[in-house]
Amino acid sequence: MSSEQLEKKEKDPMFSAKVVKLLKNPLNLENPITVQVLGICSALAVTVQMKPALVMALSVTVVTAFSNLIISALRNTIPSRIRIIVQLVVIAALVIIVDQLLKAYVYDVSKKLSVFVGLIITNCILMGRLEAYAMANKPWPSFVDGIGNGVGYGLILVMVAFFREFFGSGKFYGFTVIPKAFYDAGYVNNGLMILPPMALITIGIIIWIQRSKNRGLIDN
Amino acid sequence: MENLFNLFVRSVFIDNMIFAYFLGMCSYLAVSKTVKTSLGLGVAVTFVLIVTAPVNWLLDTYLLKAGALSWVSADFATLDLSYLSFIIFIAVIAAIVQLVEMVVEKFSPSLYNALGIFLPLIAVNCAILGVALFVQEREYTSISEVTVYSFGSGIGWFLAIVSLAAIREKIRYSNIPAPLRGLGIAFILTGLMAIAFMSFMGIKI
Numbered sequence: 464m465s466s467e468q469l470e471k472k473e474k475d476p477m478f479s480a481k482v483v484k485l486l487k488n489p490l491n492l493e494n495p496i497t498v499q500v501l502g503i504c505s506a507l508a509v510t511v512q513m514k515p516a517l518v519m520a521l522s523v524t525v526v527t528a529f530s531n532l533i534i535s536a537l538r539n540t541i542p543s544r545i546r547i548i549v550q551l552v553v554i555a556a557l558v559i560i561v562d563q564l565l566k567a568y569v570y571d572v573s574k575k576l577s578v579f580v581g582l583i584i585t586n587c588i589l590m591g592r593l594e595a596y597a598m599a600n601k602p603w604p605s606f607v608d609g610i611g612n613g614v615g616y617g618l619i620l621v622m623v624a625f626f627r628e629f630f631g632s633g634k635f636y637g638f639t640v641i642p643k644a645f646y647d648a649g650y651v652n653n654g655l656m657i658l659p660p661m662a663l664i665t666i667g668i669i670i671w672i673q674r675s676k677n678r679g680l681i682d683n
Numbered sequence: 684m685e686n687l688f689n690l691f692v693r694s695v696f697i698d699n700m701i702f703a704y705f706l707g708m709c710s711y712l713a714v715s716k717t718v719k720t721s722l723g724l725g726v727a728v729t730f731v732l733i734v735t736a737p738v739n740w741l742l743d744t745y746l747l748k749a750g751a752l753s754w755v756s757a758d759f760a761t762l763d764l765s766y767l768s769f770i771i772f773i774a775v776i777a778a779i780v781q782l783v784e785m786v787v788e789k790f791s792p793s794l795y796n797a798l799g800i801f802l803p804l805i806a807v808n809c810a811i812l813g814v815a816l817f818v819q820e821r822e823y824t825s826i827s828e829v830t831v832y833s834f835g836s837g838i839g840w841f842l843a844i845v846s847l848a849a850i851r852e853k854i855r856y857s858n859i860p861a862p863l864r865g866l867g868i869a870f871i872l873t874g875l876m877a878i879a880f881m882s883f884m885g886i887k888i
Contacts, residue, residue: 500866503708504809547803548777555770563766578816581769585809587709659703660877667863667870674862681861 485607489615491677495588496619497670498680502588505579506620507662513636516624517617518565518572519579524613526557526583527592531609535597550593551584558583588612623665631656687831694835697884700810701843702877707810711844712869721848723794724805727783729837731805732814735779736833737826739772739815747771772815773806780806810840847873 495501502523509519533553534541541549562580565573573580583589592612597605628634630653633641641650655661674680700706707728714724745751747768752759784802788795795802805811814836823829850872859868 500712504705507705551773551777555773559766559769578813578820581816582809582813584769584773585807585812590807660874663870663874667867670867671863
């Protein structure tokens with residue numbers, strides 16, 4: 464059913480204005496982390512360095528996109544009473560695939576992410592998007608919505624990881640970027656940035672900046 | 684016994700689910716607006732944790748681990764089903780949450796109404812699955828250890844959500860910059876509380 468609908472869709476413009484909006488909105492105005500408050504658990508724990516953050520963002524994007532696609536293709540056949548279990552099973556199956564792939568190809572990162580790969584299952588972004596979007600829309604827009612939200616999530620992850628790695632260990636993606644002369648002159652890495660609390664405060668500040676730019680998002 | 688007590692203290696204060704691992708943040712931020720609802724959710728999460736973690740540990744030890752099935756027959760000694768653990772754990776958790784929901788609805792309708800939509804959400808609370816996965820990763824060896832660890836984690840989560848709710852109730856009267864109101868300040872508060880909790884680090888009994 465999904466491929467059939469995809470083919471039909473291809474006759475319409477694949478990237479109509481509506482679809483582009485689905486991709487663009489989660490980056491800022493409907494960002495899953497800073498606006499929808501979804502998927503914060505993993506957002507904080509994997510952001511000490513860039514590399515795990517990027518791998519995590521990629522994994523979440525893949526899982527969100529494909530679970531959205533599958534659930535949306537099945538949406539008319541799932542009885543609403545057991546839909547949570549069905550959604551969880553689809554997500555868990557996808558996460559198992561991702562986990563096995565990570566273990567096979569990037570073992571060191573997979574070790575570093577430890578339980579957080581498994582925790583993609585309970586990442587609220589997945590359930591949130593499935594419930595809010597995929598259950599009521601066609602497969603192709605749902606797929607794009609999944610990608611958009613995954614990328615929006617990844618954006619925040621990478622931003623936080625950038626600051627934490629840069630100030631915490633003077634590195635960028637594992638390479639030292641702060642020149643040795645700085646250290647000789649008395650510059651010291653800020654060890655606090657590596658510790659968990661600073662991830663929370665960094666996100667707090669990102670939210671602050673975002674909301675002062677977009678006044679519409681302010682809570683009352 | 685001493686070992687167990689040590690494990691309990693560690694899981695409440697040092698390895699706190701929220702402040703050290705950020706697990707269960709979604710409901711932590713969403714439900715911490717008033718102390719009363721956060722109390723209810725904290726109790727529910729602790730309870731679900733105490734039930735699910737040992738069940739998942741038993742399943743892992745006697746069904747999924749490499750060689751775990753050797754008690755059935757020697758032929759299965761080489762079987763490793765651990766790749767199925769995610770799907771089994773989440774199925775157990777979802778089933779038990781459903782059960783808890785029915786029990787709460789029957790015996791305490793007021794709590795049921797207060798928790799509302801958040802009870803089913805416990806199933807996708809990262810803290811529950813997180814504890815199951817940490818138990819698997821750290822290879823605890825006895826069921827008493829697992830129970831104590833899950834109880835401690837639950838209490839830690841409970842403490843965190845109730846204290847944040849108490850602060851948020853008071854902070855409503857303060858004059859916070861408008862863009863920081865609500866979510867932003869909740870993040871920063873949690874960060875500051877996490878720094879405070881870090882002072883427990885290194886305590887050993």
